[in-house]
Amino acid sequence: MDLDAIYMIWRRDLVVNWRDKGQLIGSLVRSILWLVVLGLGLRAAFRSVGGVTFSQYIFAGIIGMTLLFAGVQSAISIVWEREFGFLRELLVAPIPRGAITTAKMLSGATWALLQGVIVLALAPIVGVSLTPLIVAEAIGVMAIMAIMMTSIGIVIASRIKSFQGFGVIVNVVLMPMFFLSTAIFPMPWLPEWLRTIMMFNPLTYAVDALRTVTIGLYDFPFWFDLGLTVGLAILFGVLARVLFVKEI
Amino acid sequence: MLQNPVIEVNGLTKRYGDFSAVDGIDFTVGSGEFFGFVGPNGAGKTTTISMLCTLAKPTAGTATIAGFDVAAQSDQVRRQIGVVFQEATLDNRLTARENLAFHAAVYHVPRAERDARLADVLDLVELTRFADDIVDNFSGGMRRRLEVARGLLHSPKVLFLDEPTLGLDPQTRNRIWEYLRRLADRDDMTVFMTTHYMDEAENCDRVAVIDRGALVAVDTPAALKRQTGETTLDGVFLKLTGQAIRDEDVLTNKHMSRIAAKAKGGR
Ligand SMILES: Nc1ncnc2c1ncn2[C@@H]1O[C@H](COP(=O)(O)OP(=O)(O)OP(=O)(O)O)[C@@H](O)[C@H]1O
Numbered sequence: 001m002d003l004d005a006i007y008m009i010w011r012r013d014l015v016v017n018w019r020d021k022g023q024l025i026g027s028l029v030r031s032i033l034w035l036v037v038l039g040l041g042l043r044a045a046f047r048s049v050g051g052v053t054f055s056q057y058i059f060a061g062i063i064g065m066t067l068l069f070a071g072v073q074s075a076i077s078i079v080w081e082r083e084f085g086f087l088r089e090l091l092v093a094p095i096p097r098g099a100i101t102t103a104k105m106l107s108g109a110t111w112a113l114l115q116g117v118i119v120l121a122l123a124p125i126v127g128v129s130l131t132p133l134i135v136a137e138a139i140g141v142m143a144i145m146a147i148m149m150t151s152i153g154i155v156i157a158s159r160i161k162s163f164q165g166f167g168v169i170v171n172v173v174l175m176p177m178f179f180l181s182t183a184i185f186p187m188p189w190l191p192e193w194l195r196t197i198m199m200f201n202p203l204t205y206a207v208d209a210l211r212t213v214t215i216g217l218y219d220f221p222f223w224f225d226l227g228l229t230v231g232l233a234i235l236f237g238v239l240a241r242v243l244f245v246k247e248i
Numbered sequence: 249m250l251q252n253p254v255i256e257v258n259g260l261t262k263r264y265g266d267f268s269a270v271d272g273i274d275f276t277v278g279s280g281e282f283f284g285f286v287g288p289n290g291a292g293k294t295t296t297i298s299m300l301c302t303l304a305k306p307t308a309g310t311a312t313i314a315g316f317d318v319a320a321q322s323d324q325v326r327r328q329i330g331v332v333f334q335e336a337t338l339d340n341r342l343t344a345r346e347n348l349a350f351h352a353a354v355y356h357v358p359r360a361e362r363d364a365r366l367a368d369v370l371d372l373v374e375l376t377r378f379a380d381d382i383v384d385n386f387s388g389g390m391r392r393r394l395e396v397a398r399g400l401l402h403s404p405k406v407l408f409l410d411e412p413t414l415g416l417d418p419q420t421r422n423r424i425w426e427y428l429r430r431l432a433d434r435d436d437m438t439v440f441m442t443t444h445y446m447d448e449a450e451n452c453d454r455v456a457v458i459d460r461g462a463l464v465a466v467d468t469p470a471a472l473k474r475q476t477g478e479t480t481l482d483g484v485f486l487k488l489t490g491q492a493i494r495d496e497d498v499l500t501n502k503h504m505s506r507i508a509a510k511a512k513g514g515r
């Protein structure tokens with residue numbers, strides 16, 4: 001592998017993302033709004049689930065959403081770079097396409113993870129207490145999620161032809177993925193048909209794993225969640241790589 | 249024939265659907281040569297460069313750069329070449345120095361040489377003073393000079409430039425020519441450039457004229473003038489490619505091939 005090139009592409013992506021403060025702030029504000037407004041605003045209206053408050057319940061879900069949006073958005077920037085030129089300079093460079101995919105996957109995942117960690121730090125606000133062990137476990141789960149989300153983003157990027165498509169992706173892929181998972185609606189509340197849809201959503205298991213480590217509440221056994229999430233991360237990672245090399 | 253051919257093109261063809269953007273062209277470029285590639289809008293210049301720099305696969309025919317086949321040995325070809333694209337490909341959110349450092353790393357310029365090379369090319373295009381400014385704040389001419397610097401950074405054997413002087417003032421155009429000349433003489437670099445300015449083509453060792461995907465002439469500027477009985481290259485160009493404007497052709501071709509592509513995709 002071309003480690004030097006991978007490192008440079010990774011670093012460049014992070015520097016560029018970091019300089020684009022508007023996007024970072026926008027994405028953090030979105031997460032905080034969801035967490036605080038939805039959690040506190042609707043607290044009274046909902047009965048408690050498994051002895052936790054609604055804010056505590058959605059905490060893992062909002063981190064999941066943060067990772068999903070940030071991972072997919074970084075990956076979609078590939079489309080923008082392809083359309084406005086910067087990627088071409090990379091494609092004529094003497095580095096294998098595989099190295100470019102790996103770098104893009106790592107930079108997208110790092111960026112998503114960073115945002116996820118910032119939201120994780122809000123735990124005290126919603127009454128979730130963290131210990132060093134919980135933080136370590138949560139970051140481990142989040143890292144796997146971040147790789148999965150970024151890979152999903154690269155798969156999407158290889159299928160869409162122009163950056164105009166991003167708004168459509170948000171509405172057609174990201175929002176449904178978020179709502180049709182256990183991110184904000186506990187499974188027992190929902191009708192059978194909705195629960196069935198949730199079972200086919202990768203985010204459901206990832207969020208369940210994260211909820212297990214942060215507040216100890218779960219719908220599925222932890223090792224089942226984790227195994228499935230790791231498996232899906234690998235599956236989407238391989239698919240992203242194949243499609244990137246072929247289509248981009 | 250040429251002493252040391254560095255670019256050899258045989259029957260190179262690129263088709264989009266039924267439309268041939270490049271239609272069986274042949275030519276050879278010698279080592280250290282300054283080769284101009286001219287033709288009306290939509291003639292196939294950019295498409296030819298895309299194939300030579302391994303971004304587009306030829307539909308038929310072959311091309312080699314320094315002996316490496318552009319389709320089968322794309323990685324080796326990429327090591328030999330530098331490319332300045334027709335449209336801007338700088339990273340506007342990075343500084344000039346960061347853009348160059350990034351390029352140096354992905355082109356495997358040895359770590360120990362990087363700083364010196366960077367300083368060298370920045371100096372060449374007179375951007376040393378602006379090295380740490382974000383490219384977004386640069387003027388069009390500064391960006392183009394930086395792109396040329398980037399193309400030169402890894403000392404390529406062949407430098408492709410697709411309309412490097414488009415939209416630049418005469419001072420900047422002259423400067424870019426000076427840099428290229430200096431490098432071509434000093435490092436024996438081969439330059440392959442497209443341009444719409446005939447006064448620039450005049451300065452090339454040889455000029456190829458392409459029209460509707462086919463080569464209509466390849467020779468020195470003097471010989472081209474002699475053969476066509478014209479006194480200027482502008483005259484030669486108009487005589488060889490006609491007076492009509494090509495916009496409509498270009499639009500129709502793009503339109504037709506889009507329809508063809510859609511029909512294919514929809515089936
Ligand atoms: N991806 C594509 N699909 C279909 N047609 C294409 C594609 N790329 C280029 N063409 C067509 O191929 C022809 C040659 O285009 P090319 O960009 O090589 O011209 P050019 O000589 O570089 O023109 P210009 O001077 O305007 O840059 C044009 O008619 C263009 O419409």
Ligand SMILES: [Mg+2]
Pocket residue numbers: 293294295334410
């Ligand atoms: Mg062109």
